[in-house]
Amino acid sequence: MHVVHVAAEALPFVKVGGLADVLGSLPRALAASGVRSTVLLPRYREIAEPLEPLGEVAYRCCGGVRRARVWGAGTSGVAYRFLEVDRDWTAPYEPPEDARYLAFTLAAAAWIETERPDLVHAHDWHAAYVVRRARRPSVFTIHNLAFQGELEPDRFERLTGEAPEADLLHEGRVNLMKGALLAADRVTTVSPRYAREIQTPAYGMGLDAVLRGIRGKLSGILNGLDTEYWNPATDGFLPQKYDADHLERKRRNRMTLLASLRLDPGLPAVGAVTRLTWQKGFDLVLEVLPRILDLGVNFVLLGTGEAELERGFAEAARRYPRRVAFHAAFDEARAHRIYGGADYFLMPSRYEPCGLAQMIAMRYGTPPIARATGGLADTVEDGGTGVLFEEASGEGVLAGVRRILELDAETLARAGMARDFSWGRRAQAYRELYEEAVS
Ligand code: ADP
Secondary structure (H helix, E strand, O other), X not given: OEEEEEOOOEOOOEOOOHHHHHHHHHHHHHHHOOOEXXXXXXXXXXXXXXXXXXXXXXXXXXXXXXXEXXXXXXXXXXXXXXXXXXXXXXXXXXXXXXXXXXXXXXXHHHHHHHHOOOEEXXXXXXXXXXXXXXXXXXXXXXXXXXXXXXXXXXXXXXXHOXXXXXXXXXXXXXXXXXXXXXXXXXXXXXXXXXXXXXXXXXXXXXXXXXXXXXXXXXXXXXXXXXXXXXXOOOOOOOOOOOOOOOHHHHHHHHHHHHHHHOOOOOOOEEEEEEEEOHHHOHHHHHHHHHHHHHOOOEEEEEEEEOHHHHHHHXXXXXXXXXXXXXXXXXXXXXXXXXXXXXXXXXXXXXXXXXXXXXXXXXXXXXXXEEEOOHHHHHHOOEOOOEEEEOOOOHHHHXXXXXXXXXXXXXXHHHHHHXXXXXXXXXXXXXXXXXXXXXX
């Protein structure tokens, strides 16, 4: 079987967020299980890797015929193709996004027409329109329901040269994500629980009724981790590498971490590595931080995002210099040292389609304290590998921290380290879904 993935970003070429991790690892895992995979991306100018020119593809757009140059590269058994629809397009999500991704998906559909793969797998709204235009069996995956690709109907008509079909409209505007949800043979999201949650008004971002209407073809498949990269036994960022039989080395990592941050060496550390946005719930942590510290823990946070949250945590670190450390940066090395040195890992998300950080934490023997939602609820076993709390509130967070301190940390750590977070079975689930979709 030959599957063409269409997406806005993929490692190792271009990364903004978690989508790039998935597109960098799922096609490789699929290739290993016998699914031939091609990844189709826009040709952004910032892509530094050498690309091979592979000719051109003609596509219809704006009432005329345009040409996109096609570039290629290949790594680890996966072919990458890049479509150059705009020479000035430097990086993902640069405006005008609607015009650029519509042109990209129209060119992608034309390229797919000539290539005739067995199936097209489109990811998020940037790739959504290809589902309607490629005329191949298709799977559409929701990684982030918050962004749906909305534009005014007359603008859509100007950009594509066609009036929008009725089922592309949502509350009077074109909604590219909705268009793909209705047209795809199968729709997935990145955890089973999130697939159920998004059918409710609280999580549906305005599309819950549409999602309820397609529930027969909607399912959830968890993302896998790149378990070679995220491995405490080989992780070069850690002062001490370790496995489940050598947790005393992890304790030495804790001492190094606490000493480097001048925190209280006699208390355990609750760590977090996160974007600081409403989704992630760290405003709730800030509400009750003094009471969390009263439970007898240090708090170590690495994260960037909303200015108000950054200010709040910087202020807390000034106020409690021996108990709170905060770094407002994106820092890969520091992230590894928190996963490998903290005693617990905090993830109080309001919603979480899948979440990678809690899986990394468990793999590093750092039991998560996580909100019982989406992929967190599907990957953390409450009382087994960590703690899940129900309420998205300061009291909820506090109750979670209190509860994990009553459990035996080493038992939780070992149980988490024994779990399989690799792509293996999860890639297999995609393969089975592809087989259903083409049959
Ligand atoms: P999301 O994709 O919603 O941000 P995930 O938990 O799925 O959340 O993935 C987040 C990834 O980004 C993890 O690998 C995490 O370690 C990493 N990350 C987040 N913030 C930072 C940061 N400030 N520095 C380093 N890595 C970070």
